[in-house]
Amino acid sequence: MSPAAYYVRRATQADIPALVELHYRVFDERTHYSLLFGRRFIHATYRWYCEDPSAFALVGEVAGEIRGSCTVNQGSYYAVFRHNLPALACALLSRPFVLFAGPIRSRLLALCKRRFLRRSTPGPSRNQAYLAYLAVDAAARGTGMGKDLIQKSVEECARRGWVEVVTAIHRSNLAARFMYKTLGFEDYPAFSHDDLVGIVFKRLSTDAKLAK
Secondary structure, three states: OOHHHEEEEEOOHHHHHHHHHHHHHHOOOOOOHHHHHOHHHHHHHHHHHHHOOOEEEEEEEEOOEEEEEEEEEEOOOOHHHHOOHHHHHHHHHHOHHHHHOHHHHHHHHHHHHHHHOOOOOOOOOOOEEEEEEEEEOHHHOOOOHHHHHHHHHHHHHHHOOOOEEEEEEEOOOHHHHHHHHHOOOEEOHHHOEOOEEEEEEOOOOOOOOOOO
16 A cells, blocks of 8 residues: 555544544553543543644544544543543443543543642643544554554644644653654653653744654
8 A cells, every 4th residue: 555545634523423433442551541431431432633723633544444533622531531521421320330440540540640740740731632542453554544544633733823733642652752753742740650651843833844
């Protein structure tokens, strides 16, 4: 598959089922803890990314089929939970054991710690964006789709006036960490905890261009 064989565009409501299926093909509960909340919650999050003005999703298509996606929202990663409380509540009612899962408990503790230390730890601002999900199907890897999805997401953030993009990557995902570094992302220790490494892209402008 050549780099020219894919097409990147904004996601729509019609794409939500395909986005959910892609999410489940690419991630598992060890690498993406929101899967612990179940398929209904994942569906709600993608609906939010496709509909809410403070968020957006891009997709990469190959021959009309969605093979990659990237979701970004204004503020912190936790915005997706705040804006989908009914779906989250339903998930917790049907899966109460989730709260006792090590990864979820660790994230909740990290969030509480960040709130208690907010005066000394930089928190998200209205001009900060969080790159939440980057998913590329195995069949589309090596085409440049993932890199292009990030580039176009940064450009959309710049168009919206968001001055920086942050995200967190698993420490063991060396390939992804290297890719983000080649695109201009820098280490962001304030977002690093447990098995995640925080990174940030700070050079946003209305004509943001990243290294190819």
